[in-house]
Amino acid sequence: MKVSACAVCGGPSTSVIALPQLPLTGLYLRPGHSAPATTAADQELLLCDGCGHAQLGRALPPEILYAGDYTFRTAASHCAQSGTAFFTDFLERVAPGRRFRHAVDIGCNDLHLLRQIGGRVGARTGIDPVWADAPPPVEPGVVVLGATVEAVDLTALEGGPVDLVLCRHTLEHVPDPRAVIRQALDAVAADGLLVFEVPGFDRLLGRLRFDQIFHHHLQYFSRASLFRLLAECGGEYVASVEHPQHWGAILIAFRRASGESPAAPSAPVVTRAGVLARYAQFRRLAEATGELLTAATLPVAGYGAAQLLPNLAYHLGGLGAMEVVLDDDESKDGWRYANLPLTVRHPSNVPGWRDGTVVITALDNATPILRRLLGDQPRDTLLPLSYI
Structure with missing residues (x-):
């Protein structure tokens, strides 16, 4: 489409x-x-x-x-787990000590977020189409609906009226985010709170992470465009914060408009000239990294079997002599990428991987991987694009 x-x-x-x-x-x-x-x-x-x-x-x-x-499951991702902790901390800052009657998580994935808030919520409902054709995880006190939120009547849920709507890293997948926000605002109780989180386009531009533009994410919200969308849908700004280490995420709390809250803070509008200037810088970095890969000491191994690795390879013009991507998750040993000539291996199954060049291939987990490599001391370590 x-x-x-x-x-x-x-x-x-x-x-x-x-x-x-x-x-x-x-x-x-x-x-x-x-x-x-x-x-x-x-x-x-x-x-x-x-x-x-x-x-x-x-x-x-x-x-x-x-x-x-x-495949993607929140509880299996260190990056996603830390992001969830940041999200729940923000919820506590916005609504300190508040107990909610019924929380709905739009895009509940493996229920990790709903588990984390179990102590402060009565009823909990998770909505995610990933469970449309598969048995959902079982969690006491949680109802899971395997459907898109657009197909669910939020006013007729088993748990009763909704006073907390959560949505982490889901709105960017939706072709019509305006409809989803209006649906949530129409369904939430008069005293209800909505807390959404989306990857931030401002931070993507600032860190030159154009490899984070991929088919699954349809929307790229800046602070300015997100604030405008919520206001035009009848939402009233409560608070917001940025999580710079997790996709530059924008977290925003809002509620039905009442006229009692301050307007959202002003934010610069992204311009075409600004995007093109940052993309030109990214291209120069990508080309330089590609040249380093071509001349890298053999053998060359990646570290971190990231979902976005095919995108990184696309922008770098290939991965040189790399044939193996190391990953600490033993369950992935022997996996391959559908569109890269790479096999995923646990480091214990690849003798001599320290003797050549190790390329950090999971850029969003670069910090823990670097800590690991500082102990293992491979001959050379290459961090593509040079941002952490």
């Missing part, structure tokens, strides 16, 4: 960066499994010059996005 209208203000959204045959990410192949038919597709990043909101120009169908062995 091609897109031309801005998802925030409805104005024209036009191409700013072309991404021909951008690889699909998160497609792992377990031993004996074969690659899906589609592993890459043409894509482009659009920008609205009116409100500065960025979004993808094409929305791929779910049967392509989630083909093969697509």
